[in-house]
Amino acid sequence: MVRLGELMMILEMHRQGLSITAIARRTGRDPKTVRKYIDRGVEAPVYGPRSVGRPSKLASYMDFIRERVTAFPDLSAARLTREIRELGYVGAYTAVKRYLAAIRPENEPKPYEVRFETPAGVQAQVDFARFVVDFTDDPGTSRIVWLFSLVLGHSRFIFARYVLHQDLQTLLRCHMQAFAALGGVPIEILYDRMKTAVIGEDDQGHIVYNRSLLALARHYRFQPRACRPYRAKTKGKVERPFSYIRQDFYLGRNFRNLDDLNTQLIEWLDAVANVRVHGTTQRIVAEAFDAEQPELQTLPEHRFDAVLKLERRVSHDGFVAVGGNFYSVPDRTRRVVEVQQLPDLIRILDLGNVVAEHPVLEGRKQYRIDRSHRTGGVAKRRTGVAAGITIGRIGDHVPLRSLAIYQAIGAQLAIGDRP
Secondary structure (H helix, E strand, O other): OOOHHHHHHHHHHHHOOOOHHHHHHHHOOOHHHHHHHHHHOOOOOOOOOOOOOOOOOOHHHHHHHHHHHHHOOOOOHHHHHHHHHHOOOOOOHHHHHHHHHHHOOOOOOOOOOOOOOOOOOOEEEEEEEEEEEEOOOOOOOEEEEEEEEEEEOOOOOEEEEEEOOOOHHHHHHHHHHHHHHHOOEOOEEEEOOOOOOEEEEOOOOOEEEOHHHHHHHHHHOOEEEEOOOOOHHHHHHHHHHHHHHHHHHHOOOOOOOHHHHHHHHHHHHHHOHHHOEOOOOOOEHHHHHHHHHHHOEOOOOOOOOOOEEEEEEOOOOOEEEEOOEEEEOOOOOOOEEEEEEEOOEEEEEEOOEEEEEEEOOOOOOOEEEEHHHHOOOOOOOOOOOOOEEEEOOOOOOOOOOOHHHHHHHHHHHHHOOOO
16 A cells, blocks of 8 residues: 555656656655555555455564664665564565655655676776775764775676775775786776876876886786776776675774774675676676686786885884884895885885885774884794784774883794794
C-alpha cells in the first residue's frame, strides 16, 4: 500500500519527466504499482481495515535502523542489512531498502548519467578523498587522513589505502602497492588535476605532468591522462566508490590508529566490496576481475628506482629529517649528506657512499633508528634480531621524562647485542 507522502513523491517525479522504470527503481516499488498510482492521480489511497497476519520480519529491527540512520544519515541499505542480519534478521534486502526510502526519502530526482565502459585491462582511475577520523589511541583529537583509491574501469575492482599525506612520494608509493596487488598494470590511468600529478598546461594548452609521475609511467608502461577541469564525473568509476566506502565501510566504526583503519578497510574490500554484484555491470566484481587480470600488462622485472634528491644536515644526535620524520645515520657521518627519496625508501649518502637505508615512515615526528648506527663500529647481529626500530606511532603521546631515562636508552642502544 502506497501512503500519501510516497504517492506525492511518485507524482512529482513523474511530473519532472522520470520514466516508470526510473521511479520504480528509486522508490523500490514494482513498475505496475507505480503506473497504477500515476493513472489514479492525486486521489489518496483508501486504507481498509488492517488484516491480521504474520508480523513483518523487519519490525523488530526498525528502531535499530532508525537510530543508526539518525546517527549516520548516509549509511547504505546494504550495510544496514548486514548489520541486522548479524542480529538475527532473516528478511529481504528490499524490505530494508524500502523502509530506508520511507524514513530518508530523496529530496529530488537526479538527472540521468551517461556511462562509458572500457575494455578489460585498458583503464584505471585514481584519486584521493579526504576523511576526518578520531583514533581511539588519541582521544579528543580529530585527524585528517586521505583515501587513495585505484579502480579498474572494466571490472570495477577497488584497491584502496588510507594515508596521511597526498604528497608525491605517497602518490608514487600507492601506485606501486596497487600494481603489486593487481598483479599487473592497465594501459592508461585517469587523474583529475591533482597537483602531484598535473603541473598545468603549456602555451599550446597541452597538459604538463609531474616528471616523477612520468618516470613511474615509463617504468610501468602506462599512459597518464588528465580529465577536463571541473568535470569530476569523468572519473565516476573512482568518485562513486568514495561515497560507497564512506557509507558502507567508514561510518559507524571505531579505529585505534591508521594501521587498524587500513586493516579493517582491507577486510571489508575482500569480504564485501570486491565480492558484491556491481549495480551497474551486474557482475560479481571479483569474478570480473579474474577475467580482466590476464589482460593487464605484466609487471616490470626491476623495481622503480627513480629518486628525488635532497641535501640535509645531520642533527647533533645523529638524525636526518625527511618529510617530518627522523632517520638515523651512523656515528661519524659528515654533517651534510645527500638524501634520495624513493617511493618506499629513504636512502642517505655521505660523499657518494650509501650509509643508511630506511623504509618510509607514515605520519610525522617519528624516529627510525638502525641499531648498527649507534655501536661506534661494525654491529654484531644475531639471527632474528631486527636491524631497525621505530620510536613513535600515530596517536601516541610522548610524555616529558628525565634526561637520565634517555641516557639509559642511549646506553642500551650503544651496547646493542653485546653479551
